[in-house]
Amino acid sequence: MDAYQHQMKLLSHKLLHIILETLDVTQEEIDWAISTQDSQQALQLNSYPCCPNPSLALGLAPHTDSLLLTLLNQCGISGLEIFVEGSGWSQVQPVEDAFVVNVGDLLHIFSNAKFPLLSHRASVNQSNHRISIAYFHGPPVESSVAPSSKFQKPCFKSLLVKEYLSLKAKHFSRALSLIQT
Numbered sequence: 204m205d206a207y208q209h210q211m212k213l214l215s216h217k218l219l220h221i222i223l224e225t226l227d228v229t230q231e232e233i234d235w236a237i238s239t240q241d242s243q244q245a246l247q248l249n250s251y252p253c254c255p256n257p258s259l260a261l262g263l264a265p266h267t268d269s270l271l272l273t274l275l276n277q278c279g280i281s282g283l284e285i286f287v288e289g290s291g292w293s294q295v296q297p298v299e300d301a302f303v304v305n306v307g308d309l310l311h312i313f314s315n316a317k318f319p320l321l322s323h324r325a326s327v328n329q330s331n332h333r334i335s336i337a338y339f340h341g342p343p344v345e346s347s348v349a350p351s352s353k354f355q356k357p358c359f360k361s362l363l364v365k366e367y368l369s370l371k372a373k374h375f376s377r378a379l380s381l382i383q384t
């Protein structure tokens with residue numbers, strides 16, 4: 204598990220570098236997102252046992268991920284669903300040797316909403332016990348999050364990362380609207 208987490212950390216740093224370069228942000232901001240000291244990282248193992256009637260149950264309720272970036276491994280069994288405006292919930296089929304990369308709330312804020320969030324959930328199935336592995340990467344909890352300084356009209360207020368996370372814990376999907384300018 205430690206080796207897996209280490210590889211996820213390296214991959215999330217590489218991806219964030221590429222993503223942030225497209226925003227043309229400052230080196231200081233890149234350091235904030237990727238800084239190795241005090242950055243948040245967590246590996247979450249999700250376990251969804253078989254369910255006799257999947258239409259009556261959900262594995263994981265709809266949500267957006269809170270940190271900057273998530274690397275999700277579906278371990279070969281489908282179950283992840285995303286909400287697409289206009290067409291509703293649709294399944295994300297697992298692709299061999301590939302991860303699902305989710306933009307988290309903090310990256311949405313930092314990109315001044317340029318990178319959209321996708322609400323997602325996990326369904327259960329009758330025949331397979333499903334496991335998924337989510338790796339979450341975020342900046343230090345004591346740092347501040349705000350739209351990058353390159354945006355002249357920030358659409359979110361600045362606040363501490365830990366303040367945003369407690370707003371999210373209390374207000375779930377309404378947290379973002381509470382910090383809109």
Ligand SMILES: O=C(O)CCC(=O)C(=O)O
Binds near residue numbers: 263284323325335
């Ligand atoms: O199990 C899945 O496919 C989704 C997991 C997830 O969204 C999460 O852990 O945040």
Ligand SMILES: [Fe+2]
Binds near residue numbers: 266267268323
């Ligand atoms: Fe998630």
